[in-house]
Amino acid sequence: MKTDDKRGTPLPGAAPGAAPGADPDTPLLSVRGLRVRYRNAGRPFEAVAGLDLTVHAGETLGLVGESGCGKSTVARAVARIEDDVSGAIVFDGQDVTRARGRALKPYRRRVGMVFQDPIASLNPRRTVRDIIATPLTLAGKGDPAEVRARVGELAELVGLHPSMLERRPHEMSGGQCQRVSIARALACLPELLLCDEVVSALDVSIQAQVLNLLMDIRERQRLAMLFISHDLAVVRQLSDRVAVMYLGMLCEDAPVDELFGRPAHPYTRALLASVPGGAGPGAEPEPGSAGAGSGPAGVASADVAHRLLSGDLPSPLDPPSGCRFRTRCPLAQARCAAEVPQPVEVRPGHRVACHFPLVAA
Incomplete structure (x- = not known):
């Protein structure tokens, strides 16, 4: 059901969030004992060393810590981009840790990711229309006319003028490119959005626009988010709970007001x-x-x-x-x-x- 109301009403086909009768105490995403390994000059090491996190439907979990602590690696592992991963990544009751190939397709349609660099994450040879349409085409979401209509809806949702759909990434600003990245991540109506430093490279005024956009989308679609940032003020504004990482491990996890008001870890x-x-x-x-x-x-x-x-x-x-x-x-x-x-x-x-x-x- 389409509406002109800007808040509180989902878009056509929007993710419904938790199913009727679902247990609200059961997390949408549960990460248990997550370990991610890399190799440096042939020497293995753990970038994430046994991390536990949960994200409920409609909730935003902020993930903070110094550069190099493993925040982005956690997001990439949850998105199933990293290969050498152990532990458990459970989404909506299903363990996807060891899923490969076609078995991952249903999961990736329900989880979107917005990368830190808004320009490098986009194909410079494709138009904005093609970039946003690619997830829909790969998922077989409708015929060309339906895909074109859906791209127009997504562009309107993220505040892109229709004329921008024929541009390429190098013809747009960083803030506009980040809007394209968000539209692409939302194309298949995900229930969880992974945001990796989505405003760190943007001007302050553009940061505010992108953050307001994310908050608006979260309210309209009951979207869960894992929001990674080193900006504590941004995390406090956007998050329901906050988790603090240090060198690949969890230090503290609490509701946002509790953590900022009564932090318990040195x-x-x-x-x-x-x-x-x-x-x-x-x-x-x-x-x-x-x-x-x-x-x-x-x-x-x-x-x-x-x-x-x-x-x-x-x-x-x-x-x-x-x-x-x-x-x-x-x-x-x-x-x-x-x-x-x-x-x-x-x-x-x-x-x-x-x-x-x-x-x-």
């Missing part, structure tokens, strides 16, 4: 304190709050809040033993070198992988 606290213009949101807990506990050896959590990260991210070729953050952590103890911390729930829905979480006893 790395999360340091990231928030690194926001330009002063201590980041949630960097300094109020006295008596749950975030104002003490770490080992009497180190106050409030003191940790003002300790910015020092040193470089260790190499994934030779990660530290135990907790991978321990070489930069002000609370590190002998236990941190001996044991890998496992995620534990410190508050409802708030998981932290730390031997000394910054919460009150």
Whole structure:
């Protein structure tokens, strides 16, 4: 059913989200023990080392961390682009981790991806119309007339003028190319959209346009998103929950207001304190709050809040033993070198992988 209303009503054929009667507590995407391996000069190493994530229908999960921590690798693994992957990637109850070839086609129609570089991800020899139409053609979604009509609908959805459909990527701005990428990702009506640094290369004004577009599409189509970014302000604006990664492993996972208001991992606290213009949101807990506990050896959590990260991210070729953050952590103890911390729930829905979480006893 088509409508001129800009919000709240799905487009023709829009993804319906969870099926009637489906359990709302069952995640649309469940990633368990995800490991992704690469080789460097013949030497294998893990870019992602045992990650657990969930995304529910209609939910946006923000994934943050320093450059090189493995965020983009997670998205590529979920999209089934990476080859050397182990663990479990379960989508709508089906394990797709080891699916190959034709077995992956139904999954890829339900999962779209928007890549970080809006120009390099588009074929420079094809027109915008052809680029958006390609997923529809490959999926056999209608005859040429129906495909052409659907391309027009997608162009309107992402704010592209019809005249732009005959252009090629080099004739468009970065923001326009990112709109084309989003339209292509939405062509087959996905239920999950993987967004890998989709605004990092854009001007601030264009960033706002693309973010507003994503929020509008999410509301209209009940679209789930895995939103990867290093911009904490953008993540806070767009996400329902946030997961923090460090060197291929999960540090913390919590609802967005909980994580920004009461971060419990020293790395999360340091990231928030690194926001330009002063201590980041949630960097300094109020006295008596749950975030104002003490770490080992009497180190106050409030003191940790003002300790910015020092040193470089260790190499994934030779990660530290135990907790991978321990070489930069002000609370590190002998236990941190001996044991890998496992995620534990410190508050409802708030998981932290730390031997000394910054919460009150």
